[in-house]
Amino acid sequence: MFDYDSELARYHERLLEALDIRPGDRVLDIGCGTGLTTRDAARAASPGSALGIDVSGPMLARARRQAETEGLRNVDFVQGDAQAHPFPAEYFSLGVSRFGTMFFSDPVVAFANIGRSLRPGARFVQLVWQAADQQEWHTAIRAALAGEHASSASATAADDPFTLADPDVVAEALTSADFAAVDVVDVREPVRYGPDADHARAAVLQLRMAREWLADLDAGSAERALDRLSATLDAHDTGDGVWFDSRAWLVSAHRR
Ligand SMILES: C[S@@+](CC[C@H](N)C(=O)[O-])C[C@H]1O[C@@H](n2cnc3c(N)ncnc32)[C@H](O)[C@@H]1O
Numbered sequence: 479m480f481d482y483d484s485e486l487a488r489y490h491e492r493l494l495e496a497l498d499i500r501p502g503d504r505v506l507d508i509g510c511g512t513g514l515t516t517r518d519a520a521r522a523a524s525p526g527s528a529l530g531i532d533v534s535g536p537m538l539a540r541a542r543r544q545a546e547t548e549g550l551r552n553v554d555f556v557q558g559d560a561q562a563h564p565f566p567a568e569y570f571s572l573g574v575s576r577f578g579t580m581f582f583s584d585p586v587v588a589f590a591n592i593g594r595s596l597r598p599g600a601r602f603v604q605l606v607w608q609a610a611d612q613q614e615w616h617t618a619i620r621a622a623l624a625g626e627h628a629s630s631a632s633a634t635a636a637d638d639p640f641t642l643a644d645p646d647v648v649a650e651a652l653t654s655a656d657f658a659a660v661d662v663v664d665v666r667e668p669v670r671y672g673p674d675a676d677h678a679r680a681a682v683l684q685l686r687m688a689r690e691w692l693a694d695l696d697a698g699s700a701e702r703a704l705d706r707l708s709a710t711l712d713a714h715d716t717g718d719g720v721w722f723d724s725r726a727w728l729v730s731a732h733r734r
Pocket of ligand 1: 483508512515533537559576579582
């Protein structure tokens with residue numbers, strides 16, 4: 479399972495700072511994955527609570543195990559599609575997502591569904607990726623793995639993580655879904671793929687887009703692509719982890 483907590487550690491701090499969770503808050507975490515954001519929100523919101531939703535059973539299983547290990551009683555996780563899940567109406571005082579909102583088939587429908595679960599005036603704060611060509615992690619890994627076919631390889635893959643990269647598109651979707659005061663802030667933090675190049679290679683090969691680029695290659699080309707990947711990761715190994723630059727949007731809006 480890909481370790482988003484390690485990759486996104488710098489962004490996590492920025493997100494928590496922006497969330498400014500208050501005791502008593504009821505927090506909804508969209509696309510919570512293994513649930514670090516949900517658990518941290520629950521801690522900050524106590525005696526309030528946090529609910530994480532994700533489509534992935536295995537990720538939620540890990541989230542629940544970790545919450546139990548940490549003795550958290552005010553956190554819950556539910557498996558479902560946040561675009562359609564029947565959340566309680568006007569229940570949550572804060573919505574959050576750490577890179578979990580880019581995969582909806584219809585963002586307006588999804589944001590409207592999330593909005594209905596928020597109290598009037600409640601904030602919804604998301605981190606989403608800026609465009610693919612602004613991401614060193616994406617361009618470097620793609621150049622290595624798509625290599626000889628980079629010009630014809632799709633810039634992205636299935637489960638495109640860049641669907642909300644255009645701030646106008648995000649603002650329009652949120653406004654159409656009855657959110658107001660949309661604010662989009664440019665956030666630039668490096669992402670970490672592991673403590674060294676070997677761990678980083680294993681991590682990268684868990685990414686669906688990396689596997690799809692490799693699957694397009696014949697055996698010889700795939701071998702050369704993996705050699706290029708190792709060289710790229712070696713070049714980004716700082717001795718304190720393998721790091722790439724990245725850019726995200728911190729998007730905040732209020733439910734009307
Ligand atoms: C990039 S991961 C981020 C996970 C987590 N927020 C984190 O930062 O560690 C995106 C997550 O969104 C989830 N996801 C994708 N589409 C979803 C949907 N329609 N409803 C709920 N979760 C979804 C995925 O299963 C995945 O766990």
